[in-house]
Amino acid sequence: MSEFKQTFNSSLGKKLIMALTGLFLCTFLIVHLAGNLQLFANDAGYSFNVYANFLTHFPPIEVIAYILYISILVHALYAIVLTVKNRKARPVRYASAPKSPTSWSSQNMGLLGSILFLFIVIHMSDFWYKYKYTDTVGFKEYRTNVLTGERTVTDFKPESPEFEHSYTTENNVEIVRVKDIHTKVASSFSQLWYVILYVVAMGTLSFHLLHGFQSAFRSLGWVHRKYTPIVEFIGTWFFAVIIPIGFAAMPIVYFFCKH
Template sequence: MSEFKQTFNSSLGKKLIMALTGLFLCTFLIVHLSGNLALFKHDNGQAFNAYANFMTHFPPIRVVSYLLYLSILVHTIYAIILTVNNRKARPIGYASAPKSPVSWSSKNMGLLGSILFLFIVIHMKDFWFKYHQDDFAGKSTHVIPFKEYKTDLVTGKQISARDLPPGDYQYAVFTEGGIETMVAKDLNQTVEVAFKQWWYVAFYVIALGALSFHLLHGFQSAFHTLGWIHRKYKPLIYFIGTWFFAVIIPLGFAAMPVYYFFFG
């Protein structure tokens, strides 16, 4: 047990924890982006609101979400510890620049991580906390209003989508006479309001730029730390890390505020 503790208290152990939590957060990004793509559906937010309820109320997902919050904190804390330890070990910079090329993202992981942590705090406050605020306060007049959707099950077309007056509602889906009715918190409306503010959209896009550079170095570095890299598969890992995680994922997230600001 002492050897196990000593291993994970070492510099290498901290890097292993950073790598594992980082890869776990990468998988979350895929799930989060795939669900958020529902924002692009022209259904008055029905699919997105259903997705938001599922992600916050389905028990297995809630357990995973707590692991996610823990991973973010652990990843951040260990990043700070490693950065401080590295500076203590080398308080004076090199007399000459090292010959091996070092990428800009590698040299600025601390700055990129700080921007991302600030973004996560603001993002959680504006969306996650607002969505759960009624659960904490026990209010009957909800911070986020509820919306009612009616869909024709024969044609699959949405018949109506109306805002419900203030009251005590719960998420519900029921069918009557071939018409499906869904009542859900309208988180989509909160997203629309947030992404109509230019400064919020600008901050969002800047943060996703930081995410891009962070993943550009972090994804590949995690595989190196874990020893899960072989010269045969190295090009594939670099390709996935560069084009999927550092380009497609950030662009997918950035497209949402830009789309809502100009076309929403």
């Protein structure tokens, strides 16, 4: 046990934890983007509201969510520890900065991570916290004729403060009553400052993943002449380009097209 503890207290151990939590967070980004693409469905928020309700009421997903929160905190904490340790190891800056083959993103991971952590706090307090723990998010009632596919949507006010959601069927009409996080998202994305914050955060995420994804594989020792170019390609084009653009497109589209 002491050797195990000593290993994970070492710089190598901390980098391994950073790599594992980072790759887990990368996996979450894929799932999160796939779910958030429901925002583009032209169905009065039905798909996105049902998706959000599923995430917060399906026990296995809730367990994974808490693992996610822990991973974010651990990743941020170990990043701070490693950054401070590296600065202590070189307390005096060079009189003239030597030329370095490392990229700008790799030299500024601490700054990039700090911006992302601040964004996550703001983002979760605006959506996740208000959705789960306040009454500032209203409800929608969706009535769908299962024979024709026609759907109507109205605001719904539950009689009981404990009400969270319901799914019923009456006379071939499916009735779904869920929290209306879609309206909260549309409201936030109608504010220019929030759109700018979101886009800047996604730009930051791009640079963070540009180095972080590839670095995680190196920290785990998964380096191979044949497979490393594939990892670099995925890290560059998928994680550093496609995913940030996908997220950034949401507030932009809502602000300019649905405002």
